[in-house]
Amino acid sequence: MAYEIPVTQARAELAELINRVVYGGERVVVTRHGKPLVALVSAADLQRLETEPEQTESPATSSVSTTRPLTSAPGERPRFGLAAEHRPPQHPRPGA
Structure with a gap:
């Protein structure tokens, strides 16, 4: 766990902080x-941080990001109602 210190205090205690590190x-x-x-x-x-290979995604993240979108079975929307629907963001056209 890292020690946290405000920048104003760190400025006054820089030599001590360097020794602690x-x-x-x-x-x-x-x-x-x-x-x-x-x-x-x-x-x-x-x-060590610069030479270690970067771990870009955890196994859980990569498995979630590779799933395919699921659609409702035919007839399920009217049966259960629609609470929310995901819509991809729409990007404005350049110059519009």
């Missing part, structure tokens, strides 16, 4: 208004 093995997340802004990680962590 390098010698303490911590990861520090600098926040602004409570939202993550940047992270301080050791050079070794950065090298």
